Structure formats: structure tokens, C-alpha cells
Amino acid sequence: MCVGQIVGVHGLRGLVKLKSFTGDPAVIADYNPLTDQAGTRRFTVELQSAMKDLWLARVEGVADRTAAEALRGVLLHVERDRLPPPEDEDEFYHADLIGLPVSRPDGERIGSVVALHDFGGGDMLEVRLPDQRTVMLPFTKAIVPVVDVAGGRIVADPTSDLLAPPEASDRELDRERALHGGGNDESEDEGSGGDGEKA
Incomplete structure (x- = not known):
């Protein structure tokens, strides 16, 4: 470890x-x-x-x-085996989480843990999905309410955008922009006096 x-x-x-x-x-x-x-x-x-x-x-x-x-x-x-057991129920050794299956609260399989990271904003679970992509899930109680090392399972409740392929997220963003008038940026810029602001 x-x-x-x-x-x-x-x-x-x-x-x-x-x-x-x-x-x-x-x-x-x-x-x-x-x-x-x-x-x-x-x-x-x-x-x-x-x-x-x-x-x-x-x-x-x-x-x-x-x-x-x-x-x-x-x-x-x-x-x-030289390390003491975690003192608190919310403390875990990273190595004990690697490989654990991750499922939604209803039992639907999401994937399995391949790594943990801390990029400065808090711990992130790297989870490999069935399609072999990996995604980052915030390791918080809201997103990961259950970590059962003894039972060999993790329960996570991520929003759909956290699991979506990058291209799907881009398409959704483009759709949102179109719905809110973002598709008119170019014509608005031409008549705005060149201040560089976009809606």
C-alpha cells in the first residue's frame, strides 16, 4: 500500500x-x-x-x-497488514476501494473503481464503465452515499451528465444554447459595435 x-x-x-x-x-x-x-x-x-x-x-x-x-x-x-484499521467508519484506505463494484441505489451496475485522485478540490473516484470509458465522480456523501468495504460494494448516485460521453455532453450544451438564443451570437456580434460580448 x-x-x-x-x-x-x-x-x-x-x-x-x-x-x-x-x-x-x-x-x-x-x-x-x-x-x-x-x-x-x-x-x-x-x-x-x-x-x-x-x-x-x-x-x-x-x-x-x-x-x-x-x-x-x-x-x-x-x-x-502493517497498517492499523481505519479509526472512523468514513475513513478508508484507497487501496481497499480499488476494484470495488459501483452501483446505483436501485442496484443498476455503474462500473468499478480504478483509482482515487485529489486534484485540489476534494477526492474523486475514477470509475471504469462497462464501455471501458472512465469517469470521475466526486467522492462526497451526496454522490457516494455508501462505501461498504467489508461487503465489497459502493453505492453511488451520480447525475447523468457525470456519466455521459464527452460528445453527448457537447451536444446537450449546443442544444441548450440553441434553446436560449445562443445560435444568434454571430449576427448579434456584427451589430453590437464590436464590444466582444456574447449572450
């Missing part, structure tokens, strides 16, 4: 910038030694100081900037 990532370097003496994905960012070092995604390399990290949402850390055996640069982008993993 991924618990962190080396995202950069600091200075000339081998310090790295480490992003922790653990609930308490400071406990990542408690899981030493960590491994890469393949489990072939092992890393022992020592946290030095916090900087914004990152840690400056020393990696055992890394003593200069060149060696630290070679670790940039490495994802740090730990065996799932």
Missing part, C-alpha cells in the same frame, strides 16, 4: 522532499523499512523537518544530491 512519495530534493547533502499519505503525516517513518512499488528496493527514512505539506527527510545510504535525484518520483509502500 502506498504511504508516500519522494517528490524532490533539497540541498547538496542528500535530503529529499517527501509527501506522506498517512493520516498523521509524521507516522510514515514508523513503517520503516519502506519499499518501492515492486518491492525490490527498501528505504529507511528519517524525517528532519516539515515544510508546508511536505517533509524534509534523510534516506539511509543517500548522502549527496545526485543519489537523491535518482529517487525523485519513487512511491513508498508498506505491506497492508
Whole structure:
């Protein structure tokens, strides 16, 4: 299970910038030694100081900037059974959600979870649909009211536009514009004195 990532370097003496994905960012070092995604390399990290949402850390055996640069982008993993169970019923390990089927409240199958993302506006569930497209669903109580890890299921109630193919959304937008007079933009612009505004 991924618990962190080396995202950069600091200075000339081998310090790295480490992003922790653990609930308490400071406990990542408690899981030493960590491994890469393949489990072939092992890393022992020592946290030095916090900087914004990152840690400056020393990696055992890394003593200069060149060696630290070679670790940039490495994802740090730990065996799932070494992690404590979530403390709250609304807390989940991302890895426990990957692969779970997603259905509507009436039981209609939507797809299955392939990833979770945080683009800065909150967590998003990436769901693969039966037609192999993937869509992003806001991971909120309103959209995803039930997450049952033990039962192996997720219930979601997305609006239809969240699941629509991009071209379908474009057609719907064009239809809405036509209904509201958007199709006359060009002629209105020609007689508007060139102020550039459109309805």
C-alpha cells in the first residue's frame, strides 16, 4: 500500500522532499523499512523537518544530491497488514476501494473503481464503465452515499451528465444554447459595435 512519495530534493547533502499519505503525516517513518512499488528496493527514512505539506527527510545510504535525484518520483509502500484499521467508519484506505463494484441505489451496475485522485478540490473516484470509458465522480456523501468495504460494494448516485460521453455532453450544451438564443451570437456580434460580448 502506498504511504508516500519522494517528490524532490533539497540541498547538496542528500535530503529529499517527501509527501506522506498517512493520516498523521509524521507516522510514515514508523513503517520503516519502506519499499518501492515492486518491492525490490527498501528505504529507511528519517524525517528532519516539515515544510508546508511536505517533509524534509534523510534516506539511509543517500548522502549527496545526485543519489537523491535518482529517487525523485519513487512511491513508498508498506505491506497492508502493517497498517492499523481505519479509526472512523468514513475513513478508508484507497487501496481497499480499488476494484470495488459501483452501483446505483436501485442496484443498476455503474462500473468499478480504478483509482482515487485529489486534484485540489476534494477526492474523486475514477470509475471504469462497462464501455471501458472512465469517469470521475466526486467522492462526497451526496454522490457516494455508501462505501461498504467489508461487503465489497459502493453505492453511488451520480447525475447523468457525470456519466455521459464527452460528445453527448457537447451536444446537450449546443442544444441548450440553441434553446436560449445562443445560435444568434454571430449576427448579434456584427451589430453590437464590436464590444466582444456574447449572450
